[in-house]
Amino acid sequence: MSQKLRYIIPAIICLFTISWAIPFEQEKSNPKAERVKIALRQVGNELLLSNKDSSSIIRPVVQLNALQYQLSFEGKLAFLPDSLVAIVDKNFEKAGLSKNYIVEVIRCQDQEVSYSFEMNFNQNKTIVPCSGRKVANACHQIEVQFIEEADAVSESKLAIAGLAAGLLVFLIVGFRKNNTTRLRTSSEESEATDIDVYTVGSFHFYPKQNKLAKEKDTIALSKKECELLVIFANRPNEIIKREELTKTVWEDHGVIVGRSLDTYISKLRKKLKEDPTIKITNVHGVGYKLEVE
Structure with missing residues (x-):
């Protein structure tokens, strides 16, 4: 067996092992549209009731894409951010929806974001700013973007992948030990052009x-x-x-x-x-x- 084949064959085996152990494709969290729409309509109803408004119309919930939905109202809406967060969280949990999502409250007039927050399974990634500052009464749309979730990889697969990756690195280092080549970085190949004005x-x-x-x-x-x-x-x-x-x-x-x-x-x-x-x-x-x- 030639010197190259001694390294190439084990390297191919390692690559196949890694591709089996850690899937390249991640499954997306794609909640049922009907369930999301019901939950959002309930969110809209509770927000209006918190404004002592029991007559304004909640427009049909619009699905913007597979993971994004829009809730809008006939009239104006004012709210406390902590109330919005609590109402959305309660109704989404009740409907069994994903806990990974971003909510944006957008003014109809200029499409500026009046308020937004992010909920996440990982509490360290949850962002809920300015919870005590009331958002002024105006025409608002509420958009919810569900965040894609990756399936968990089993510990055994991670261990196997780690061992295979370590072996692959060892093989690459061994093959290149006497044939190292200095790689030029992009900064060495060309100088970036800085524009002064x-x-x-x-x-x-x-x-x-x-x-x-x-x-x-x-x-x-x-x-x-x-x-x-x-x-x-x-x-x-x-x-x-x-x-x-x-x-x-x-x-x-x-x-x-x-x-x-x-x-x-x-x-x-x-x-x-x-x-x-x-x-x-x-x-x-x-x-x-x-x-x-």
Whole structure:
């Protein structure tokens, strides 16, 4: 048997073992639509009753996609966040629905998020902010996004996968021991081009200096605001998904906090409002777009 085959055959066996031990595909939590709609209508009824409103109409619950639902009302709605959290949690548990979900309360007028929270089986990932601050009376829609759940992998499979992965690493190291090659990182292959100033409408944006300038006025930006605005400035009039914005600005640094993205988008909007030819719009359920006339 040749020297290469001595390593290749065991490596193939290891790969098959790992693929058996840890499934590549994760099952999605896809709750029954009828059960979700019933639970959401009960949520809407209890919210209206908490406002002493027993006559307003609850519109039909709309299924936006396999895991997302929308509840809306004929009239206006005001509520205490802790009451909303308790009502949703109680009715979802009663209906036997997943405990992994995100709730967003969206103003009809401008599609801004008035309040949101996340529930999770893992209590450390549950995020319920500003529970005591009342949300003002307005036309609101409530959207629920169920989060995908992965099936648990048995301890025995994890142990086998760990052993197989360790053996695979050992084989790779042995095969390459006398044939190591220095890998060049992307930063060594090419230098990133840093842009000193962007033109955003009537603003001049200086990312290295964390500031916006318009005529004689200067507006300071935070680091996160700068990182978001660089993405938008490089891709004007293009829809950028929430996942991409969050991953680029937060996840790569190891921290994602609740509705951080929406908070910083709102801050950017306020700082750009002096120029009516530009605006950051919310593409519902997808992401955001910097519109430049």
